[in-house]
Amino acid sequence: MTTALAPRGRRKGPRRRPANRPKTGRHLARLLLAEPRHRGALARLAAWSALGAVPVLLSGQLVAVALDRGFLAGDGLFGLAVLGGYGATLLLGALATRQAFVPMAGLVESVRDQLLRGTVHGSLHAAVASGRTPDTGAVSRITSQSERVRQLLSALLLSLSTTAFAAGAAVAGLLGLAPVLALITLPVVASTAALLVPLSRRWRTRYEASLTMEELVAEETGRTLDGMRDIVACAATRRAEDDLDGVLSDHAASGAAVATVSGMRVGVIALAARVPLLALLLSAPALLAGGTFSTGELLGAATYLVSGLEPALRALVQSIGNLGLELGTLVSRLAAHGGTPAPATAAAAGATAPGHDVLLAGVTFRYGPHSQPVLSAADLAIPDGDHVTLVGPSGVGKSTLADVLAGLTLPEAGEVRLGGVDLRTLDRAWLRRTVALVPQEAYVFAGTLRENLAYLAPDADTARLDRAVDALGIGAFVRGLGGYDAHVAGPGALSQGQRQLITLARVYLSPARIVILDEATCHVDPETEARIENAFARRDGTLVVIAHRISSALRARRVVILQDGRLEAARHEDLLRRSPAYADLVGHWHGAG
Numbered sequence: 001m002t003t004a005l006a007p008r009g010r011r012k013g014p015r016r017r018p019a020n021r022p023k024t025g026r027h028l029a030r031l032l033l034a035e036p037r038h039r040g041a042l043a044r045l046a047a048w049s050a051l052g053a054v055p056v057l058l059s060g061q062l063v064a065v066a067l068d069r070g071f072l073a074g075d076g077l078f079g080l081a082v083l084g085g086y087g088a089t090l091l092l093g094a095l096a097t098r099q100a101f102v103p104m105a106g107l108v109e110s111v112r113d114q115l116l117r118g119t120v121h122g123s124l125h126a127a128v129a130s131g132r133t134p135d136t137g138a139v140s141r142i143t144s145q146s147e148r149v150r151q152l153l154s155a156l157l158l159s160l161s162t163t164a165f166a167a168g169a170a171v172a173g174l175l176g177l178a179p180v181l182a183l184i185t186l187p188v189v190a191s192t193a194a195l196l197v198p199l200s201r202r203w204r205t206r207y208e209a210s211l212t213m214e215e216l217v218a219e220e221t222g223r224t225l226d227g228m229r230d231i232v233a234c235a236a237t238r239r240a241e242d243d244l245d246g247v248l249s250d251h252a253a254s255g256a257a258v259a260t261v262s263g264m265r266v267g268v269i270a271l272a273a274r275v276p277l278l279a280l281l282l283s284a285p286a287l288l289a290g291g292t293f294s295t296g297e298l299l300g301a302a303t304y305l306v307s308g309l310e311p312a313l314r315a316l317v318q319s320i321g322n323l324g325l326e327l328g329t330l331v332s333r334l335a336a337h338g339g340t341p342a343p344a345t346a347a348a349a350g351a352t353a354p355g356h357d358v359l360l361a362g363v364t365f366r367y368g369p370h371s372q373p374v375l376s377a378a379d380l381a382i383p384d385g386d387h388v389t390l391v392g393p394s395g396v397g398k399s400t401l402a403d404v405l406a407g408l409t410l411p412e413a414g415e416v417r418l419g420g421v422d423l424r425t426l427d428r429a430w431l432r433r434t435v436a437l438v439p440q441e442a443y444v445f446a447g448t449l450r451e452n453l454a455y456l457a458p459d460a461d462t463a464r465l466d467r468a469v470d471a472l473g474i475g476a477f478v479r480g481l482g483g484y485d486a487h488v489a490g491p492g493a494l495s496q497g498q499r500q501l502i503t504l505a506r507v508y509l510s511p512a513r514i515v516i517l518d519e520a521t522c523h524v525d526p527e528t529e530a531r532i533e534n535a536f537a538r539r540d541g542t543l544v545v546i547a548h549r550i551s552s553a554l555r556a557r558r559v560v561i562l563q564d565g566r567l568e569a570a571r572h573e574d575l576l577r578r579s580p581a582y583a584d585l586v587g588h589w590h591g592a593g
């Protein structure tokens with residue numbers, strides 16, 4: 001039986017995306033502006049923030065006065081007094097910023113309460129509608145998320161209002177001090193800062209992707225740990241490692257992509273303030289010589305650019321980018337799911353298919369973005385109850401196709417359907433019970449033979465074990481080991497072929513409706529292989545055999561050949577006539593046999 005693993009490979013196609021989110025900004029604005037008391041609190045917050053920006057507004061002016069009329073005019077005391085006055089405005093600004101916390105606290109508490117009310121209502125409503133017990137786990141998860149919303153919203157509001165006013169104050173101060181310098185420098189600031197808009201959008205996309213990857217890593221790790229026993233029992237450790245490795249590499253790449261855009265953003269912010277400053281400094285000698293501006297005015301203008309505008313710009317971008325994005329993600333999840341967290345995967349819990357016909361439609365899969373596709377727009381239909389043998393030269397992609405059929409590997413394009421339902425939407429546990437992929441490496445664990453055989457059918461009694469053993473023709477082997485209650489010391493105590501027999505009997509007893517044998521009989525003799533394949537063919541359901549010998553193809557109802565990423569299916573005789581590749585393969589097998 002396949003393990004409880006996630007699909008593997010570099011999943012290009014259906015990478016899980018965040019659930020459809022409502023427009024976050026609009027939703028937040030609705031929450032903030034819905035009630036008159038919220039609007040009042042926002043107005044008070046704005047008023048205190050404006051007052052808090054007064055030191056920035058005065059900074060350049062006071063530096064200019066301190067220099068021109070104080071230090072440079074030989075009146076150091078006056079200069080010091082002016083700078084002392086600037087210090088006093090900083091104190092007042094700090095007090096005003098402190099006062100801004102009061103309306104903001106009331107506002108965010110109220111928004112948090114609104115969110116929580118919506119959450120609990122949503123959960124109760126869903127419970128009443130479905131007749132089930134309310135999801136109290138979801139409510140408690142959302143309670144903690146609402147708490148995080150409160151923290152983020154307060155940080156964001158404070159940061160936004162103070163930095164927006166500070167930036168405005170720096171611009172106003174510069175215009176007041178030296179309008180000509182403002183007209184020279186501000187367009188440069190504005191045009192460079194305009195680059196931040198597309199950069200921030202790109203940053204947002206990459207950040208969201210990295211969040212999704214983070215969730216995927218947690219999900220994949222949890223699933224691997226949960227399924228550790230099955231992974232070991234089915235000798236799928238390498239596959240599990242591959243799965244985790246793929247997800248971790250993707251996660252690392254997504255983190256690097258975020259860092260690249262963050263770096264570019266910091267560079268642009270620095271340029272926005274430093275390029276005008278550089279222009280100012282380079283033209284300073286000429287401006288001073290022409291007597292157009294005083295030294296104090298030039299330094300005052302530089303003060304507005306460097307200590308007013310640049311920090312405000314940086315804080316604005318960071319608060320909108322980081323705090324805003326995290327807040328938006330949380331709020332939209334709460335809003336979209338009425339208080340229930342977004343489902344972790346596209347697969348719906350409990351979703352089963354009404355039938356067992358398998359259909360591959362236009363399936364394309366490749367392991368890396370630059371590698372050749374292993375499957376290329378491949379089509380195949382396997383009706384329920386069919387017996388097919390899959391053939392193709394070594395390395396052509398037969399095992400990959402088996403993984404795709406079992407839903408362990410997701411195609412980058414096209415669809416795999418089971419009973420008419422897209423595999424990706426089916427309940428994973430149901431899918432794992434329904435489709436059994438038996439790999440070449442067989443595994444037995446220390447315990448009785450009965451425990452090993454009944455591992456996937458714990459309710460199987462001795463009579464059922466007997467029927468399976470008879471059908472597979474492995475009675476002599478079972479008796480030779482000492483019967484069902486004989487102790488199997490572990491994998492090392494049996495040959496590879498004996499381990500395959502146990503694994504095959506285990507799958508025969510399982511509830512799997514579709515069995516895929518991926519060279520699962522390669523270590524047993526041809527007669528035993530024939531008996532086993534025939535037994536599986538008679539068993540209820542579908543049998544797909546990845547051929548190890550020509551005899552497997554001759555036994556099957558149809559043969560499927562995989563060549564150049566495409567699949568062609570026909571009866572052995574027909575395929576022999578119309579496919580030179582199959583004729584070659586058969587010739588090669590006969591030669592080898």
Ligand SMILES: Nc1ncnc2c1ncn2[C@@H]1O[C@H](COP(=O)(O)OP(=O)(O)OP(=O)(O)O)[C@@H](O)[C@H]1O
Pocket residue numbers: 242367374392393394395396397398399400401
């Ligand atoms: N995890 C992986 N990462 C990258 N490439 C892979 C991975 N697994 C398989 N491949 C490549 O994909 C191609 C198909 O491999 P696959 O094992 O599906 O072929 P196969 O037909 O089953 O081979 P064989 O008959 O030898 O078992 C090969 O070129 C292989 O090297």
